[in-house]
Amino acid sequence: MKGPAILLRIIAALVALGLAALALPLHDVVAVPVFLALVPALALIRSAKGGLIVALAALAVMAGPGLVTFAPLPDEAGTLPMLRGLLPVLLVWLLLWLAVESLAALAPASPLLRRVLAVAIPLIFGATILWLWEALVAILGVSPVILPPPSAIAARFATSLPVLWGDFVQTVVKGALSGYVMGCGAAVLAAVAVDRSTFLQRGLLPVGNFVAALPIVGIAPILVMWFGFDWQSKAAVVVVMVFFPMLVNTVEGLKASDAMQRDLMATYGAGYWQSLWKLRLPAAMPFIFNGLKICTTLALIGAIVAEFFGSPTQGMGFRISTEVGRLGLDMVWSEIAVAALAGSAFYAVVAVVEKGVTFWHPSQRGR
Amino acid sequence: MRSVLPVLTVIAAILLIWYVAAVGMNAQWARDQAARAGVEIGWSEIAVDAMRQERPVLPAPHQVALEFWRLTWTEEVEGRRGIVQSGSLSNRSLVYHALVTLSATGLGFLIGAGFGILLAIGIVHNRAMDRGVMPWAIASQTIPIVAIAPMIIVVLNSVGVSGVLPKAVIAAYLSFFPVVVGMVKGLRSPDAMQTDLLRTYNAGAMQGLGKLRFPASMPYLFASLKVGVAASLVGTIVAELPLGGAGLGTRLLAGSYYGQTIQIWATLIAAALLAAAMVGAVGMVQRVTLRRMGMAR
Numbered sequence: 154m155k156g157p158a159i160l161l162r163i164i165a166a167l168v169a170l171g172l173a174a175l176a177l178p179l180h181d182v183v184a185v186p187v188f189l190a191l192v193p194a195l196a197l198i199r200s201a202k203g204g205l206i207v208a209l210a211a212l213a214v215m216a217g218p219g220l221v222t223f224a225p226l227p228d229e230a231g232t233l234p235m236l237r238g239l240l241p242v243l244l245v246w247l248l249l250w251l252a253v254e255s256l257a258a259l260a261p262a263s264p265l266l267r268r269v270l271a272v273a274i275p276l277i278f279g280a281t282i283l284w285l286w287e288a289l290v291a292i293l294g295v296s297p298v299i300l301p302p303p304s305a306i307a308a309r310f311a312t313s314l315p316v317l318w319g320d321f322v323q324t325v326v327k328g329a330l331s332g333y334v335m336g337c338g339a340a341v342l343a344a345v346a347v348d349r350s351t352f353l354q355r356g357l358l359p360v361g362n363f364v365a366a367l368p369i370v371g372i373a374p375i376l377v378m379w380f381g382f383d384w385q386s387k388a389a390v391v392v393v394m395v396f397f398p399m400l401v402n403t404v405e406g407l408k409a410s411d412a413m414q415r416d417l418m419a420t421y422g423a424g425y426w427q428s429l430w431k432l433r434l435p436a437a438m439p440f441i442f443n444g445l446k447i448c449t450t451l452a453l454i455g456a457i458v459a460e461f462f463g464s465p466t467q468g469m470g471f472r473i474s475t476e477v478g479r480l481g482l483d484m485v486w487s488e489i490a491v492a493a494l495a496g497s498a499f500y501a502v503v504a505v506v507e508k509g510v511t512f513w514h515p516s517q518r519g520r
Numbered sequence: 521m522r523s524v525l526p527v528l529t530v531i532a533a534i535l536l537i538w539y540v541a542a543v544g545m546n547a548q549w550a551r552d553q554a555a556r557a558g559v560e561i562g563w564s565e566i567a568v569d570a571m572r573q574e575r576p577v578l579p580a581p582h583q584v585a586l587e588f589w590r591l592t593w594t595e596e597v598e599g600r601r602g603i604v605q606s607g608s609l610s611n612r613s614l615v616y617h618a619l620v621t622l623s624a625t626g627l628g629f630l631i632g633a634g635f636g637i638l639l640a641i642g643i644v645h646n647r648a649m650d651r652g653v654m655p656w657a658i659a660s661q662t663i664p665i666v667a668i669a670p671m672i673i674v675v676l677n678s679v680g681v682s683g684v685l686p687k688a689v690i691a692a693y694l695s696f697f698p699v700v701v702g703m704v705k706g707l708r709s710p711d712a713m714q715t716d717l718l719r720t721y722n723a724g725a726m727q728g729l730g731k732l733r734f735p736a737s738m739p740y741l742f743a744s745l746k747v748g749v750a751a752s753l754v755g756t757i758v759a760e761l762p763l764g765g766a767g768l769g770t771r772l773l774a775g776s777y778y779g780q781t782i783q784i785w786a787t788l789i790a791a792a793l794l795a796a797a798m799v800g801a802v803g804m805v806q807r808v809t810l811r812r813m814g815m816a817r
Contacts, residue, residue, distance in 0.1 A: 254648035271651070278652035299679055356526030360534075366750040366799050367792045368757050370666070371768075374776030375784055379545075379577065453664035461670065461761055462776055477674045485671050492664050 246285050253278050301483040309483040310490060316472070317491050323468040325495050327384035328456035332391025337448055339392070340399035341441065345429070348407045361401040369394050373459040382463045390459040395448040402447075406440025407433050439514050442507040449499045453492060538581050545577040546570035579782045587786040588614070614790040620766040622794060624684045625756045628691025629749050635692070636699030636748070637741070643700070644707040644733070645725060657700050665693060669759040687759045687767070694755035695748030702744025706737025735813060742806035749798045757791060768794070 256274055261267055283303045289295070290302040297305060310317070347353040373390045380386035410433050418428040460470025469488050476484040543566065550569040554561040561569075571580045579587075595613035599605070609616040639657075643649045669690045676686040710732050718728050760769025768791050775784035 250648070253652050254646075257648035257651040274648075274651045275653075275655035279656065299675055352526050353530070354526075355523040356528075356530035359523060359527050360530050363796065366746075367795050368750075368754045370754060370758060371772055371784075371788045371791055374772055375781065378776065378779070378781070450664055454666045457664055458666065458758055462773075473668060473671055477671050482675070485668075489668050489671075492668070496664050497659055 246281060250281070253281065298480045298482060301486060305483045306486040306490065310487040313484065313487065317487060319467050320469045320472050320488065321491055321495065323384065323465070324387070324456050324460065324470065325453065325499075328387030328459070328468070329391055329452040331384070332388035332456065333395060333448060333452040335388065336392035336395035336452075337399045337445060340396045340444075341403050343396075344400050344403035344407060347404065348429075349425075354404055358401060358404060361397045361404070364397040365401055369397075370455065370458050373455070374462045377459060377462040383465055386463075387456045387459045387468075391452045391455040394451045394455040398447050398451065399441075399444040402440045402444030403437060406437030409433075409440060410436040438507075438511045442503065442511060445503050446500060446507070449503055450496060453496050453499070457492065535581055538578075542576065542578045542580040543567050543570045546573055549573060549577070575779050575781055577781070579785055583782050584785040584789060587782045588789050591783075591786055592790075614768075614771070614787065617766050617768050617771050617787075618790050618794050620684075621753070621756050621760065621768045621791075622798075624687035624759075624767070625691050625749075625753050625794075625798070627684060628688035628693075628756065629695050629752045631688060632692035632695035632752060633699050633745060633748060636696045637703055639696075640700050640703030640707060641729065643704050645729075654704065657697055660697055666690075666755055666758050669755055670761050673759050687756050690755040690759040691752035695745075695752040698744045698747040698751060699741070702740045702747075703737060706740025706744075707733045709740065710736045738810060738813060738815060742802065742809070745802050745806075746799050749802055750795055753791070753795050753798060 253274060256270065256277070261270065286300075287302045287304060290300055301309075347357055370390075372393060376389045376393070377386045380389050414432055414436070415428065418432050423431065457468075457470040457473070460468045461474055464471040469492060473485050473488050476482070476488070547566045547570060550561065550566045550573070553569070554565075570576065571583070573579075576583070591612070591614045595610050596615055599610055599613070609619070639649075639653070643654050643657075672690060673686045676682070676689070707729075714732055714736075715728070718732055723731065756767070757769040757772070760767035761773050768787055771787045772784060775781070775787060
């Protein structure tokens with residue numbers, strides 16, 4: 154470890170100690186010695202063998218007293234009590250960060266442990282953020298109308314599952330998925346159609362790149378006028394949004410096979426369609442999947458935004474805009490959680506299919 | 521330059537399809553009008569009528585172009601409230617609304633790109649940030665964040681934060697992640713040979729950043745800035761939807777409320793021109809910078 158890194162860590166430890174001295178005695182007598190012992194331990198013990206145990210112990214200890222410490226002082230107003238509540242929270246978060254850091258510094262020999270760590274570190278970090286959110290909302294007395302704590306959102310999520318499921322089906326399955334399939338399918342077919350003419354390709358690529366950079370969501374009000382309020386208009390918006398990014402990627406991909414490979418096909422006497430099917434489409438797959446992945450997010454955005462311009466009394470965009478009006482922010486955040494889950498799952502499915510289809514590509518090897 | 525002719529051909533084809541579609545989609549209205557008047561009309565009359573309806577289902581390209589001209593040049597130069605006669609931009613002109621949108625987008629883009637570069641530097645230099653924060657930065661790309669932009673706006677408004685800032689927050693958020701991801705890739709792009717050379721020079725982390733990593737990341741930075749600026753414009757327009765007042769997004773919603781299809785299309789043209797201008801501006805900075813750094817291709 155280099156000089157500046159150690160210096161930074163010592164400064165962090167000193168700051169944490171200072172905060173502890175300022176804040177902790179007012180709250181929790183049990184936690185103080187533990188914290189006092191842990192701060193320098195976390196900051197300085199970073200050997201691969203001891204590090205994991207120290208980090209895990211730290212996480213376990215934080216989870217206990219850490220949760221207790223942030224309890225706000227009741228019936229006290231003003232800056233001083235707020236500061237007293239705030240300091241331990243920031244301290245605990247700093248410690249959690251140090252724990253995450255010592256976890257990240259580990260390089261275990263076993264590949265299994267390494268994979269577990271690769272998943273666990275971001276999850277732990279996310280958990281610390283959620284905890285910080287919860288604590289800050291409680292201490293600063295943020296009104297639930299502005300920012301509800303994660304626990305309230307989780308409770309609302311759990312109690313309104315049927316509504317969320319209905320919205321999910323209306324927006325994601327009917328609107329986004331159907332539009333995604335139609336738009337991407339049409340774009341691939343169009344790319345194959347223009348593929349035979351370099352003239353068309355040279356014309357379409359700049360136009361397609363230009364259109365892909367435009368704020369296409371703007372046509373949502375027009376398409377809602379044309380196709381009505383139900384899912385058809387949302388699917389139409391999605392079709393238009395995904396078409397050009399997909400087209401550009403597929404056209405690029407169809408050019409990806411190199412001259413040697415095409416020559417080989419020619420020596421086999423393969424016709425246009427045979428070489429398209431056996432060589433150029435498979436070679437285009439990395440590009441096609443790149444487009445498909447970009448389009449997953451675009452599809453969800455299109456479907457949700459289109460609902461702001463008119464929708465049946467169901468759907469994620471509809472729910473978000475009406476619940477904002479009724480100040481039901483916990484419901485809005487639940488919908489956001491659904492959108493995030495749906496978006497990540499959608500992306501993950503495409504990525505898994507990609508892994509199976511383009512197993513030969515260098516970017517998929519060695520993982 | 522050899523692609524000028526193909527591009528023009530494709531644009532001409534798009535315009536042709538647009539005209540045919542305009543006639544086809546507006547025909548019903550023309551026929552209804554004729555039936556009400558008790559006359560038979562043929563396709564030639566329908567085609568003529570489809571080109572000059574007031575609220576067509578799909579306005580013809582020249583109608584959109586005329587409306588765009590009327591809402592920009594005519595409104596500002598000849599209109600009573602235009603900049604020539606009143607000294608300030610007319611609130612009916614698209615120039616005014618585009619400037620409002622541009623200011624929010626520009627501010628948000630600067631904030632987002634700045635924070636993105638800082639976070640990328642942190643991620644490259646700190647293992648914990650790399651392993652803890654980077655997965656979230658990548659995962660956040662799959663979350664349809666624009667869709668919740670109006671909510672954030674309404675909430676910020678209810679706290680008392682209004683004006684250009686809430687829109688800029690959305691724009692910043694959207695341009696933030698492309699810049700982070702691109703910049704991390706760029707800062708890591710120097711190969712082992714180059715970093716080894718710096719080590720033999722006994723260069724510290726900061727020197728390595730300033731002399732090797734940052735210059736090497738420029739092509740990646742500009743590529744992601746282009747994506748980011750387009751994304752932040754989308755964010756601003758969507759963020760303007762729930763707000764009254766000014767901005768291209770507000771004009772879109774107003775047009776959709778009152779069925780002013782031609783106005784919606786003219787607004788879309790304005791948004792497209794704005795996007796093209798912003799991406800073009802980033803591209804110009806890119807060309808100048810890369811040429812001066814000797815990296816031009």
